[in-house]
């Protein structure tokens with residue numbers, strides 16, 4: 393193993409990972425040694441994600457069919473499944489993310505956004521010198537409000553859900569030690585109970601929401617355990633990622649004041665700004681795949697069960713694909729699709745929703761809080777090497 397790779401595995405969560413990605417890139421498209429490899433290369437990431445010889449689970453490692461109550465693992469529903477189970481379950485959830493549905497969600501998202509900004513404005517008027525936290529006061533509650541609506545979760549359960557969903561969601565970055573495993577097991581049990589209360593209600597009175605679609609398919613199309621894990625996947629995928637798209641995006645815009653000014657002057661650029669944030673500061677930095685049979689790629693021979701870490705965030709700055717890749721430019725001409733939402737059969741199902749939420753958030757924040765800026769108080773990065781975003785991002789509104 394190279395010294396750079398040793399440092400790569402040993403790095404801490406909050407550290408800026410991009411200099412390390414460039415050092416790895418200098419060592420070639422794929423680095424490491426059997427059975428564990430790492431790539432920073434766009435073409436390799438994209439090829440592996442689209443290649444059916446790679447999968448999520450090792451050959452002969454069947455997906456769980458009931459809950460592991462130890463809290464040491466987190467079953468991520470169809471994100472964790474191979475075809476044909478993956479195909480069947482993804483198809484059941486997909487109707488909630490169709491373009492027609494997005495048009496219906498836009499108004500709700502705009503309402504949530506405006507209410508949250510009104511709260512920030514009120515507090516800023518009372519105490520103009522006191523920073524607010526973009527994460528706690530805006531970027532976290534917005535996706536929680538949106539996903540719970542989309543799932544048809546009653547208002548009374550939203551607080552309970554968001555508390556447990558946050559604990560479970562943070563396990564996406566890995567479980568560090570017994571205390572986290574215990575907290576995860578407890579939160580998982582609570583979510584299980586909550587969905588157990590909700591499912592019969594949806595069976596009795598179906599709504600136009602994703603849990604009702606899944607319930608309508610049971611028991612023949614989806615087992616009770618799968619129903620739970622699918623509901624949990626949608627909940628936490630909606631919680632833990634969009635918050636960082638909004639946080640990373642506003643930070644990038646404010647750190648490049650000419651880009652913020654451009655967005656303010658030409659709000660129709662918001663959708664392009666979202667794409668550039670996804671490329672430049674993506675919330676999910678990596679995913680992994682395992683070879684289901686021997687595969688040769690970019691001069692490296694992977695044996696069956698060889699594992700490759702795909703650094704999506706590094707691929708998004710691959711100079712062979714994106715010109716001036718370290719420049720944040722919302723007017724960037726489209727060169728290639730970034731990999732922030734992955735690629736292939738596991739391409740993010742929630743991508744249209746995340747894009748819509750961020751576009752509305754950027755537009756409204758730029759219009760209503762034009763003087764937004766960073767105070768002296770430093771931000772706090774999340775302690776994760778997979779999900780990159782702020783735990784806290786203090787800002788001043790005027």
Ligand code: HEM
Pocket residue numbers: 470471472482539625626627629630631633634637674675676679680732733734735737738739740741742743745746
């Ligand atoms: C900016 C926000 C988001 C980002 C960056 C993001 C990123 C990703 C990535 C990278 C994957 C694929 C992982 C892999 O290939 O191993 C994924 C899958 C997925 N995402 Fe997202 N996501 C976001 C928002 C959402 C939202 C809002 C939802 C739903 C409410 C969602 C639901 C899903 C689901 C269900 C999958 C699994 C797809 C499959 O396995 O077929 N995501 N997401």
